[in-house]
Structure formats: structure tokens, C-alpha cells
Amino acid sequence: MSGEENPASRPTPVQDVQGDGRWMSLHHRFVADSKDKEPEVVFIGDSLVQLMHQCEIWRELFSPLHALNFGIGGDSTQHVLWRLENGELEHIRPKIVVVWVGTNNHGHTAEQVTGGIKAIVQLVNQRQPQARVVVLVRGGVWEKKNGGGGT
Numbered sequence: 069m070s071g072e073e074n075p076a077s078r079p080t081p082v083q084d085v086q087g088d089g090r091w092m093s094l095h096h097r098f099v100a101d102s103k104d105k106e107p108e109v110v111f112i113g114d115s116l117v118q119l120m121h122q123c124e125i126w127r128e129l130f131s132p133l134h135a136l137n138f139g140i141g142g143d144s145t146q147h148v149l150w151r152l153e154n155g156e157l158e159h160i161r162p163k164i165v166v167v168w169v170g171t172n173n174h175g176h177t178a179e180q181v182t183g184g185i186k187a188i189v190q191l192v193n194q195r196q197p198q199a200r201v202v203v204l205v206r207g208g209v210w211e212k213k214n215g216g217g218g219t
Contacts, residue, residue: 076184113168115141145184
């Protein structure tokens with residue numbers, strides 16, 4: 069399923085329905101932050117990523133690696149794709165890119181969400197060929213999207 073057929077893999081910015089520019093402001097901050105950093109690890113995704121640096125494990129394990137956290141609450145796969153295509157990977161050369169997104173793709177099928185995640189991985193591989201890509205998934209997300217009894 070191509071990006072034209074699959075809305076979850078079509079790069080799209082978030083609509084600024086509240087008119088506060090928060091999402092675009094965060095995106096611009098991520099691009100600016102990446103210009104003067106040399107991270108070994110970059111985390112990209114939604115609120116699950118965004119909230120990670122509030123955890124002790126972030127300070128203990130990831131801060132020493134100069135990790136960058138490019139998580140924005142509410143993001144879906146198509147939003148992450150847009151951000152990555154618009155500068156968030158331009159100025160860095162991480163060893164590892166961690167992708168954790170898909171829980172906010174409400175209204176998309178499991179196949180569409182999987183296609184969106186695959187599109188993100190392909191884009192990261194193209195722009196950061198030296199990096200190993202790690203995809204995290206929440207248990208039960210795909211089963212719920214298909215009407216199953218996932219957790």
C-alpha cells in the first residue's frame with residue numbers, strides 16, 4: 069500500500085486546531101537542538117517517547133549517550149514522517165534511532181499503521197544509513213485495531 073493509498077504513511081503536519089503553534093514550535097526546537105548535538109541515540113515518536121525523559125532510567129542510561137528525545141504527544145505515524153522529512157534528521161548522525169509510534173493512529177487499520185511504521189523505518193534508513201533502527205511496539209495495539217481482544 070503506497071503513501072497515496074495509505075493515510076498513515078503520507079507525511080502530514082498536525083492541524084493547529086487550537087491556534088497555538090505548539091506542535092510546529094516543538095518541531096522547530098527539535099531541528100534547532102539537533103544542530104549542536106552529537107547524539108548516540110535518538111528517540112522519535114509520540115507521548116510515549118516524549119514522557120521518557122521524565123523517568124530515572126532516561127537520566128541513568130540515555131543522558132550519558134547525549135540522547136535526543138523527539139517525542140510529541142498525540143503524534144501519529146504520518147506526523148512523524150512529516151517531521152523527519154522536514155529537518156529532524158538533517159544535522160545528526162546517531163548510532164541508534166528508536167521509533168515508538170502508532171498508538172494515536174485512531175481510525176487506521178493495523179495494515180495502515182504497519183505501513184506507516186515501515187515508511188518511517190525506510191526514511192530513517194535512507195537518511196541515516198549508519199544507524200541501527202529499533203522499533204518499539206505496545207502489546208495488543210494491533211489486535212485492538214483488528215477488533216481482537218488485545219490488551
